[in-house]
Amino acid sequence: MILYLAKKLTGAAGVLLALSALVFFAGRGLVPGSAASVIAGAKASPETIAAIERDLGLDQPLYQQYLDWLWGTLRGDFGVSPISGQENLDVIAQQAPISFELALIGLVIAVAVGLPVGVIAATHSGKGIDWGIRIPLLVVFAFPGFVSGSAALYVAAQYLTNMYSASYIPFSESAVGNLQTMLLPALAVGIPTAPLVAQMTRSSMIEVLAQPHITTARTNGIAEWRIRYVYALRAALPPVLTLIGFIFGFLVGGLFIVEEIFSLPGLGRGVLDSISNRDFSQLTAQALVIAGTFILGNLLVDIALPFVDRRIIHT
């Protein structure tokens, strides 16, 4: 168990390290030529640009800049954006909770809808109910975030005027108001994701139900509901759990669009703003947080898996 955890932890740390380099150089690649000339403006003299470069350490070789940045980040110092003048950590502290809340509620919705639907489809495999479930799922899955988001926004503004508030309300101001602003975007993220969970649950369940130990349980006269919802479901869960870790990243991807549609000031919009402002420093920090969360989510799933299925430790 400890060996398994250690393996997963070092793996995640390694990926995070490689990722930091990737994100850092992508951030630097955002500004063709010199970042200092962007900050100084088009008409700045070469001396001013050189001064700014020295100021920001941009005259150092790139690997030196990376090591400096990495060391700072490791100590929790995300730096100050030379473009906006804001502490990057402050910006992230404002944006990240919104995105995390959205992704989490979306994930809960996706699992709450997808898991039961998948179980029902699996236990009625090949029959009318299975068909009646799978075709709508396929249709829902074809709706990308910007279409489902637009539709949700239209319905809300047209028919649910007193339930939905268009401008974002922080949780600290009003918990109810916050949930009101979050529910629709979360639905727009969660519902199109539910088919993924349903599909994986269905195929995993079908596979488990065909296995000999289920037949054995049946011949032993164990109640059918117990076989289905206790034995089979439990055995079918690991691939679903792995998928949930994956979906978290999928949701973070969906946030770029949903935050744009619903004007939520989260990380997804933050990244896009940083790109259009050519704010490489802020972009690097934001991208690292998004990717880091994704890796952390997958790590948590890896840690949870052995509790569902002991065999995983030995593979």
Added chain:
Amino acid sequence: MTKPSSAHPRPSPPTAPPTTPTPAPKRSFRWPLRGIVANVAVFLILGYIFLAAFGSFLVPYGPNDVSAGPRLSSPSADHWLGTDALGRDQFSRIIAAARPALLSATYAVLFALLIGTAIGIAAGFLGRLWDGVLSRIVDLLFAIPEYLLAILVLAVMGSGLINASLAIGIVTIPRFARIARGSTIEIAQRAFVDAARLCGRGRLWIVFRHILPNIASPLVIMTAINLSTAEGAYAALSFLGFGVRPPDADYGSMISSSQQYLLTDPWVVAFPSIAFVVLVLAFNLLGDVLRDRLDPHTRTAAGA
């Protein structure tokens, strides 16, 4: 083999279909598309391909023609699907948008198929150090949320059809690489590969003669599934402003630029959305049918 009428459509997750015990080499390839669902999907896709190829001869107005009609007009005899905020004919624009939508998905998936399969076979067949290094790279690519990676790539390279396709292609590589690697490892253990080696056949000969034909079926499934996800990804990137440059039409950018008129003139958003959703649905259906037909694993599972 299931009967043609029992095509089982299902949502296509971006996860890999399970690798399968592969058929013996030289099995004759059966055309896998029968049944209503498959025919509808193929019919729709051919329709879009037709529009992408010959759409410019069919459109009643120039797709970028700003004064084709009054602004934001409702559907009418002159403008079948109304006009957008700049008075451009929506019907013409929707037809014109079929080309970038299909091209981007095709470029992206072809790129990922070529590079991903090459990486996967190299990792699976050469093993040892090659496998270690290549698998790490693939794992790393896989560990970044796809849209974030695509957007970072586009931020560095700049937007446009080719760059967006390339960005989608890059994030799709790991899926093909993993499938190709897993299947290759399975095939490389088979006796006929050893036999070929003992006969003094070179590695390349074995790869092209034995490995590739035997891993083709999961790769075809992945290609079909990823065409629809690439379609969705391109529209999403175009929605965020990374697609073809304005004023050219694109489903994503048509939807995003009309977003502000959603509440007053819903059809400017609705029509491009419908056109796009039907396209993605067609690819989803095709991917699904292909998986059910080509993948013995799900076939037996579904029959259980």
